[in-house]
Amino acid sequence: MKTIFITGGTGYIGKKLTQKLLERGHQVIVFVRPGSESKVPAGATAAVGDPFSEKDLAEKLPAGSVFVQLLGVPHPSPKKKDLFYKIDLQSVKASAAAAAQVGVANFIYVSVAMEPSGIMADYQKVRQLGEAEILEKRLPHVFLRPWYVVGPGHWWPVLLWPVYKILEIFPSTRRKALAFGLVSIGQMLDALVVAVEMPEGTGEILEVEMIRKIGKSGFR
Numbered sequence: 001m002k003t004i005f006i007t008g009g010t011g012y013i014g015k016k017l018t019q020k021l022l023e024r025g026h027q028v029i030v031f032v033r034p035g036s037e038s039k040v041p042a043g044a045t046a047a048v049g050d051p052f053s054e055k056d057l058a059e060k061l062p063a064g065s066v067f068v069q070l071l072g073v074p075h076p077s078p079k080k081k082d083l084f085y086k087i088d089l090q091s092v093k094a095s096a097a098a099a100a101q102v103g104v105a106n107f108i109y110v111s112v113a114m115e116p117s118g119i120m121a122d123y124q125k126v127r128q129l130g131e132a133e134i135l136e137k138r139l140p141h142v143f144l145r146p147w148y149v150v151g152p153g154h155w156w157p158v159l160l161w162p163v164y165k166i167l168e169i170f171p172s173t174r175r176k177a178l179a180f181g182l183v184s185i186g187q188m189l190d191a192l193v194v195a196v197e198m199p200e201g202t203g204e205i206l207e208v209e210m211i212r213k214i215g216k217s218g219f220r
Contacts, residue, residue: 001026003064007051009028009031010032013189031047031048058098069092071087096133096136105140106198109130112124113145113208145206149183149185149188191214194214
């Protein structure tokens, strides 16, 4: 059993991950803003504070725990560029600093596919800066790099699935098609659980293909 500390634990992925980790016998602490305690799944512990404050995070973060950084702007789109820098980047900076101060067993960061993309370049840049912040702090880490996580409220990209499969066939388009491939919420959760339970300091980077391979249940 591990102690898992999650930011963004009440969001789209966070709630489901918290429940999955609890089912596996882990102790889960969900860090939330004041007033959001009721959103924390039953069985998890709510830790209250400012997610942009290194001090608040460090005070609630147990030494030797696994830090999972999920906090970010919901439904990312190019028009949210300023929010990426204000929320996503500033939160991971505070989290990485707190994790380095306290000492964590692993820092799990949901980044994004790094294959160049004009439409989401700012989002990719912010996630790249987030990775750099974690590396600069010399934290033991695992990075996950999905492109789009398909699930409840996020099903529309499934319509593009046949196009992806065709593009994966041709050498000229295969790399981009795989890098920008879809993963399901089930596959993402399975990959996050594997990341959480990895030994300290593996430095793994789980790209789309690996997330799909780890996912046991396909699209669900």
